[in-house]
Amino acid sequence: MPDFTDNLRPSQPDGPTTLGRERQQSNIATEELGQYLLGSDGFLERQARILPIIEQEPLFSKEQQQNLSRPERFKLGVARAKLLRRMKDTHKWSYLEYQMAEYLVDDVSPYFLHMEMFITTIREQASEEQQAYWLPLIESWKIIGAYAQTELGHGSNVRGLELEARWDSRTKEFVLHSPTLTASKWWNGSLGRLANHAIVVAQLLLPDPSSLDQYISHGPHPFIVQVRDMKTHQPLNGIVVGDIGPKYGYITMDNAYMLFDQFRIPHTAMLSRYSKVDPKTGTYTKPEQPALIYGSLTYVRSNMVHRARLVLARAATVAVRYSSVRRQFQDRDGDKKGPEMSVLDYPTVQIRILPLLATTFALHYTGLAMQAVYKKARRDIEKGDFRSLAHMHSMSSGLKSLCTILAADGIETCRRAMGGHGFGGGSGLIQVNNDYLSKPTVEGDNWMITQQVAAYVIKRMTAAVKSPDTAGVDETDARFKEFIRNKRRPGSEKQTYDILNSDFHIVKSFELRATAMAYEAYEQRVIKERNWNSLLIQLHKLSRAQSESIIVATFFDALSNDKALSEPIKTVLWDCYRLFALYIFRTNAVSQADLNSLASRVQELMARIRPHAVKLVDSWMIPDYLLDSALGRYDGHVYEDLFNRAHRLNPLNRITFNPNYWEDEIVKGSGHNGRGILSKL
Amino acid sequence: MPDFTDNLRPSQPDGPTTLGRERQQSNIATEELGQYLLGSDGFLERQARILPIIEQEPLFSKEQQQNLSRPERFKLGVARAKLLRRMKDTHKWSYLEYQMAEYLVDDVSPYFLHMEMFITTIREQASEEQQAYWLPLIESWKIIGAYAQTELGHGSNVRGLELEARWDSRTKEFVLHSPTLTASKWWNGSLGRLANHAIVVAQLLLPDPSSLDQYISHGPHPFIVQVRDMKTHQPLNGIVVGDIGPKYGYITMDNAYMLFDQFRIPHTAMLSRYSKVDPKTGTYTKPEQPALIYGSLTYVRSNMVHRARLVLARAATVAVRYSSVRRQFQDRDGDKKGPEMSVLDYPTVQIRILPLLATTFALHYTGLAMQAVYKKARRDIEKGDFRSLAHMHSMSSGLKSLCTILAADGIETCRRAMGGHGFGGGSGLIQVNNDYLSKPTVEGDNWMITQQVAAYVIKRMTAAVKSPDTAGVDETDARFKEFIRNKRRPGSEKQTYDILNSDFHIVKSFELRATAMAYEAYEQRVIKERNWNSLLIQLHKLSRAQSESIIVATFFDALSNDKALSEPIKTVLWDCYRLFALYIFRTNAVSQADLNSLASRVQELMARIRPHAVKLVDSWMIPDYLLDSALGRYDGHVYEDLFNRAHRLNPLNRITFNPNYWEDEIVKGSGHNGRGILSKL
Known part of the structure; x- marks a missing residue:
């Protein structure tokens, strides 16, 4: 029904104007970065091809799904899943193409476990x-x-x-x-x-x-x-x-x-x-190998590590775009007549969103590394070689724990950083948040499985201590042995790294911390024979330090070895590397002076990344259909979309209620009292 | 329909046995502690009187509400709210009694804003x-x-x-x-x-x-x-x-x-x-006073500060009871044949739940203090005396921000600490979590309103700097002036407090930190004239430090001045005070040595509180009807209740589905295809 609101527009500068300016001020080539991130196995090409097929099917419309009851929503889920599987036949989709369609529809498929x-x-x-x-x-x-x-x-x-x-x-x-x-x-x-x-x-x-x-x-x-x-x-x-x-x-x-x-x-x-x-x-x-029984668990864990990047990228996309469009307050020390500031220009908003934007890239490289390690280990196992099993199991446990917590907490941090509208259905984050919160628990609780990492690391350290002067059998062993040899030399424990100015020192610093904690845990458990359970908090931190060290080193290696990326993408990704590492490092800083210099370095890095924020999230190429978010739309029509959802799509507005408490009737004119609802209870 | 599951019982020791032992091993008098916490204004008496009236009304049954669609759930909310208001008339309830009924039914009332x-x-x-x-x-x-x-x-x-x-x-x-x-x-x-x-x-x-x-x-x-x-x-x-x-x-x-x-x-x-x-x-x-226009906002904020305690107590009740009943693994270094350990005996579970249990008491005293300050300020304002307005506004902003984030994050931490079942509807935490997540945003976003605290504190510091040698006009002024005088004396900045051994030093240490941060902010903003927005992260931390200092000091004062509590309640509350303060303090520690000694002190305090955990949550006297939680039931019949909800109450199990993807039919035998659901979309 047309009404006077049909002619209203948002105040200026509106979303499209703002996002247009954001995209103009950054010279990042989003196509290039997108291809770099997601092009290698044909992901983007598949997405572009399958998206229009999905979007035109009415059963896949997301417009009303938040208004359904659990039983109706489950029926819809089954109907969609069956249709998707039939479309696989009709369109002769490969399994990867079918998975793409599932990813876009974004229902946890009731056939998922099959x-x-x-x-x-x-x-x-x-x-x-x-x-x-x-x-x-x-x-x-x-x-x-x-x-x-x-x-x-x-x-x-x-x-x-x-x-x-x-x-x-x-x-x-x-x-x-x-x-x-x-x-x-x-x-x-x-x-x-x-x-x-x-x-x-x-x-x-x-x-x-x-x-x-x-x-x-x-x-x-x-x-x-x-x-x-x-x-x-x-x-x-x-x-x-x-x-x-x-x-x-x-x-x-x-x-x-x-x-x-x-x-x-x-x-x-x-x-x-x-x-x-x-x-x-x-x-x-x-x-022969009892651990083999948990093989499919390791498979699922390494998949979770790989998938964390796109989940967090989705939340970051919504948060970056909306907090560019959202304006609140003029600059207190600046022009009081100018337009209000994009909230993404406030450091208190940046500190919540930009480290997470940097985390999407960190998760990306770690996800690729985890996939590679899993595939190699599986090939070895099929050949009867079980040597890489323990390492893969430890790595997948530690990274599953860390990456899913980074993503789960990150989604919620993005949601909260969006203020009131982040609480609304138009955020597009409700379902993904609710679904993803299962991940810290399923397939090995995140706090529990870190013990597996700790046990593995203590075993490796115990071996290293036995012959510290021999050559390391692998990178970990070599690092552990070097640490043990250094302990003998007086003064070497004072070794410090210039993490503010050297990208390589950042890696070394994370590795040293992880190694020192491994040695400490070895001392407590093996030498002092402390009770395992009394050490659990320490062992959890050890696992986290190990996994953080892997993520940082993987990020560093990827950027160091890259020969393909053009500027300014490469510079911005290095800044993301620094921001990610230093932001995590804050919790490890040992002195107030460290903390102060880290804080200003973090703020400086955020200022450098800020102008590219919108283009960086654009590069993840997440389509509007998947985002299903008024706040995160590519075109910035945030307020029009929110209003459309409320005024035109909300079924509750078709019901007129009787507000008089002394009358039993609930729906105006129906004559039905509240007890009618009891039949549904 | 009876089936073989009717005769099955949980494995031993079951929930009732475990909770019975938990209650036996602690000599806390829960009645006394409950009365101390909630008895003063007749809350417990009202709860006991109104609960049976509410429980016998079918419309207030919570059994099926999670299965309703948004429109149906809203209708139910309206029906319940109207009935509650009619019951107020029928039973001649006071407004406090009516509020108690609303609290127990636990729907956010659609008449709430009225x-x-x-x-x-x-x-x-x-x-x-x-x-x-x-x-x-x-x-x-x-x-x-x-x-x-x-x-x-x-x-x-x-x-x-x-x-x-x-x-x-x-x-x-x-x-x-x-x-x-x-x-x-x-x-x-x-x-x-x-x-x-x-x-x-x-x-x-x-x-x-x-x-x-x-x-x-x-x-x-x-x-x-x-x-x-x-x-x-x-x-x-x-x-x-x-x-x-x-x-x-x-x-x-x-x-x-x-x-x-x-x-x-x-x-x-x-x-x-x-x-x-x-x-x-x-x-x-x-x-006369432009700030008066925000009066009702301050009212709502101070209410939120007061209500945070019972929300967090609810989550802590569920988490403590369930993690006592839940057993997983024998002690790795202990008896392998004995029963598995209660997961609450693992330090990795304690470190998530017990500081939050301690936080419920911290929030309690702060809530009372906030109410007292609000009431006094309102009385002054009614008399035309506006002097306490600025202080009340700052205190309510800072505490609203801190207390709602402690409670909101606390609920989620409790939920996750319960592993898989924490993700299920039987946790009883889904609705309260979803509802409460609005609190960090509404009535002033938690990150935004901390600026109001910072502005107030900087103003106070600016005033103190002008005449540091005169007597303080109030406690804050005196403390600020003492800090400024101390700054002149060489060596005094090295002042340290023995927070591990002195309860009073804990307070002083929080106050010194808050004061030092206030001075630092004053220097940056007033002396160096730094841009306000560039300081936002620092100002946010300043506000948090101020509010933490208020909570800790209030907790300390309440226990110091108490003359009523018997042992061992008093000792356990002192331990809760220490655990709360030191747990928060961890993030403020300045050296690795500090961190290590804090960590072992925290672990020691947790071991002391652990035996009383179940009785401490019992003392909050939250009825099962309000908890609506299989995991948190008073009697410990966790697994029977979870099974009942799944096997007997879940409406989805009345529907037989057709799993064959090549057939369009969704509900077996209905002949209806998935597109029927489209009419609901």
Whole structure:
């Protein structure tokens, strides 16, 4: 319905004018930087090709999805996911193209675990016969699978899982049984309403050879289990399974609970690439490398490290664009008649947003490095060489912990830096924030898994201490040995680095700190034999220092070795490197004087990056359709979009309420009282 | 439908057993501590009396509210709010009793602004005649009002508001007009769908006496305006008003947008206790104290400071109870056969939760102090004495900023410390977290308003510098002067305090830091005449240091002066004081040696508080109905409750889905394809 607001425009200078000026004042070539960041594997080309196909499909419109109830939103999620999968067939999309479409639609797919954990586990843990049987069914989506490990009572402590898989030597079957309520599987995505199969991790119980009515647990093992009828989609007899209910995010995911009552599965259900039970004798064959059982976990962790950059880039894009467009107050010491200042010109806004903008690039290089290490380790493992397994496991644990916390906290910091409108649905950050907050917890809690890094590092230091004068077997070993040799020389502990002026010294300083903390932890644990749990806070910090050192060194190496980037991109990225490193370093500074000089250096770097901020976020090339943000629109029509969402799209405004408290009626003229809503409760 | 899960129990030791032991091992008298904290104004007695009345009303059941869409959830919010108001009549509740009922139901009331800002503004800003006319209508809820200040383009910069109220001397009316889209009112609670009246803040435009076709703006002023028809509840002609749509939290609040098209209001609409326009001459009378116009803002800020304690106590209650019940891993260096450890026994869990438990008490004393200062200042102002206004304004700004950030970050830290289940709806923290995240932004953004503290402190320091040798006019002045005198004496800057061993030295150390930062800011701004904006980060830290100093000193004074508390409550509260102060102090430590000794002192204090943790949160007496948390239940039936919510209450489990992607059908057997959902989009 037309009204007088149709003719109103925002006050000047408006968003498009402001963003136009921002883009004019920076000579960064966003196309070049975008290609550099995302061009190598064809990401940008895919995005450009698939975006218009997605945008024209009404089912993928994001306009009303925030107004749906959980059940309706889940139905929409299933409808979209099925359509996406059909489009893969229709358009003959590769898996990468299909993933691009999913990324743009931005629903956590209720089929996510089918392709992420279910198929990966079969590929990594199933025997060749098992793979031959299952992979075609999985790849064609004839069956839908999930991964059921975590239980109501146990997540972190996998060895404490309660679900039992008892070998019945008479029938040659395993009997899955939940002895307690806490043995219920819990959180298992795609399983609550959708999957008909699942990898189920259970304690393998085999008869004790010395006393056959006793059973011995051989620890948790994965089994492939059909859980729902292929025709009726009802749970099979002896299985109770369902969705666990509303959560912070993941509204389109059916995280499951599942219990078994003496449920029998055949011998072939046990994934037997590494561990086996002889069906004739009930004899157990151990895996050569017990850590292999966690292979798919490492895969997911390294994916999280890689994906953190684009999540944070999304929040930074919205925050940088909106805080350029948003103006508030004239300069207190300047022209009182001029336009108000862009809030991004306030140091108190810069200090929240610009270090995060720099972090997007730090995460980028680390993500690439993590992918490379993962791929190489997998190749080695396939060849039977397990030497890189421990390093990869430690690196992926430490970086998963650090990168997901940087991104999760970063999204929220961006949101808050946008003031009131950051709290509104037009920010485009509500769903991504709610969804992403799962990441610090899933696949190994961020505080818990840092112990794995610490244990690895202490082991490496213990080895280095044994022969400090021999050559290092790798970079870490060499650095540890150098540190130990230096400790013998008096005065060498006073070594300091000029982090304000040398980019290389920044790396050395992070490495020295990580190494010194590794040595300290080694001393406490190995020499003084301190209780492990009493050291946990220190070990957490050690892991963080190690991972920070990796990120900083990776960022430095990438820029040092680059020969392709033109100016001023390269200079700005070096400034981002410095800002990222020094901003993190603030928490490590040892004296007030250090802190003061770091603070002014940080403020100086921010002033240098500030003019390029809009173009830097533009370079991440995140399309408006994905941002779904009035505040972060490429064209700057912030206020028109916010108003459109409120005035034209909000369904609540179609309802007239009766405000008189003494009348029972809620919707004006309906005559219906509030108790009508009770039927929905 | 009964099934085999009905007979399953959690593994042992279960929640009730664990919490029973926790309560047995601490000899804190929770009744006594509860009365001490919340007994003074009858809060606990009211809670005990009103809780059963609320719990038995089906409309107040929280079981299904997370499954509703925004429109349905809003309807439920309106229905509950109207019922609550009717119950006030039926039960003859006082306003405090009515507030207790609202607090327990825990919806942000869509009528909240009517009683919080609308009536307060009339009481503070309206003339006596205006009050006589409006207050009976407001108090009886015959009219429903809101407070419309913030606009689409302006929040923090109130002077930048664009809505105009132009005086028409011919008709003796004001003409409200929105010249731009950004002039639209925005965020104004209770106004989107419910209110029929509003306080509207607009630029007062009066004819220029020297040129009558020109207008001069006298800045923003409040007007009382009818916005909707009392019969049809439709917006009056010339007004466009509606709800702005989905937000992060506040799902039951109808935050508004509102624009005016040459909308005429009578001369009596301008609230004229302090500012007046002579209807005959159009002459303007300025308020004696321009700051008075922000009076209701100060009221709301000091309320937020007071309310922070119970919000954080709620999160701490859930986190402490659940992390006692949750067990994960045996002690790595201990008995491998014993039960797994309560996760609250891990230092990495303690360091996240126990300082926040200590913070609840810090917020408690500060909240009381803030209330006392506000009440005294209001009494003075009513008597025409404005001397305490500036201090109250600064204190409420600084503490609003600090206390709401401590509580908001604290809720999220508690949530994350609970691992996976902290992400689930059973945590009971989703709605309170989403709602509370508005607090760091509303009524003055937490980063922005710290400038008001800094400006006040610099002014005080400037005054102290002028006559450092005279007696201080108050505590702050005396402290500032002592600092300035000490600066003259060589060596005195090396003054250090024994914060590890003296509770009083902790206070002195916080005060010295705040004073030194005040002097530094004075030097930069007044002596060196540095640009204000370039100092913003420093000024923000100054404000934080000031507010931290107030909280610590208030905590110390309260415990020092107490004569009522019995042991061991008093000892434990002193430990909480130390933990709170030292935990905050960590970020201020100046050397690595300081940091190390602080870290071990903090760990030692946590070990002392740990045995009392469950009883300390019990003492906040937060009923299960309010917590609405499976994890935080008083009785510890965590896993049974989580399972009940998933298996018996989740409506999604009543829907069977069709998982086959090649079939269009979404709900199995319905034959309806996904596009049916489009009608909801």
